[in-house]
Amino acid sequence: MKTKLLEILLNGQYTSGQEISAKLGISRTAVWKHINSLKEDGYSIESQFGKGYRLLHMNKYVTPEKVRLGLKCKLFARDIIHFHETGSTNEEAKRIAEKNYPEGTLVIAEKQNFGKGRMGRYWQSLSTGLWFSIILKPSIPPRDAPQLSLLAAAALQITLHKEFHIEAKVKWPNDLLVDNKKVCGILTEMKGEMDRINYVIIGIGINVNQEVSDFSGELANTAVSLKIIKGREIDRLLLLQKYLETLEEFYLDFLENGFERARRVCVENSHTIGNIVTIYFGDKEHTGKAVDLGRDGALILKINNQEISFYGGEVSLKGK
Ligand code: ATP
Ligand code: BTN
Secondary structure (H helix, E strand, O other), X not given: OHHHHHHHHOOOOXXXXXXXXXXXXXXXXXXXXXXXXXXXXXXXXXXXXXOEEEEEEOOXXXXXXXXXXXXXXXXXXXXXXXXXXXXXXXXXXXXXXXXXXOOOOEEEEOOEOOOEOHHHOEOOOOXXXXXXXXXXXXXXXXXXXXXXXXXXXXXXXHHXXXXXXXXXXXXXXXXXXXXXXXXXXXXXXXEEOOOOEEEEEEEEEEOOOOOHHHOOOOHHHHEOOHHHHHOOOXXXXXXXXXXXXXXXXXXXXXXXXXXHHHHHHHHHOEOOOOOEXXXXXXXXXXXXXXXXXXXXXXXXXXXXXXXXXXXXXXXEEEEO
């Protein structure tokens, strides 16, 4: 209802309570309540006796009604849970998935206080980035779930290319880099049994409008934002909507035709393939030339003339 109300107010004119109530088929008291709720969400709405309501300013948040406005998705973001602040959207998404929320539910936060990277690492999540998680329930074998991290990276690669002319590289298995610096990290978590997935949470963190000074210490050399790359502020809402649409397209294609489309994007824009790399997995390490991405998403290393597939771990580049 708030989305529809916002749609009406976007005309920038005064609209009377009566007209809104007729358009939306709700009482004038209900209109008044929804207007107040929009105000609480940070929208600035003027109300004048005899004239009605007029939208003065949108808020800067990625609120559900704004995300839904004009969004061309069939499956994703039908349910949206928005937090001004939370620990981690992946943790929230897990709680919500346990309550049987449908596939495609989007959990988004303006700011995370305990953003999680892989292996429980810290993920810096200032309010200028995009931090969100999507609940998926694919009927695929659990061993194929890591393909979804690469799929999410591939969809963002394409979105950044099409919308912002940014050429990002996919660093296997879960990052997107521009000029060797991380612009996006992906954390995929799963609940399932041996042969069946209950749900997968894809957590995506995109550095959007952070300044150079926001990245200090270790991050000063390893992290970058879209604003730093483009030299201008990026519309977080537009980016999120375009990304959700592309991600859904990739996901639906994945369900129907498998991993090949996402795989191709990852190979064509790989940061890893063609380099000598070391993969650290538990207390073991393996060094070899990264030669390909398997049909199943594995990174294939050539070690002593033998091709070996790796399904997880940390990759460190040693050069060509
Ligand atoms: P790998 O190459 O194996 O992915 P990694 O060092 O990139 O290893 P990840 O677990 O993928 O590790 O990512 C977590 C790391 O990302 C953290 O240790 C931190 O250095 C870095 N990091 C934290 N917040 C951000 C951010 N907002 N943008 C970019 N990098 C970040
Ligand atoms: C990594 O590179 O290690 C993955 C980082 C993933 C960060 C995102 S931000 C949204 C979601 N919520 C989290 O706590 N983590 C992921």
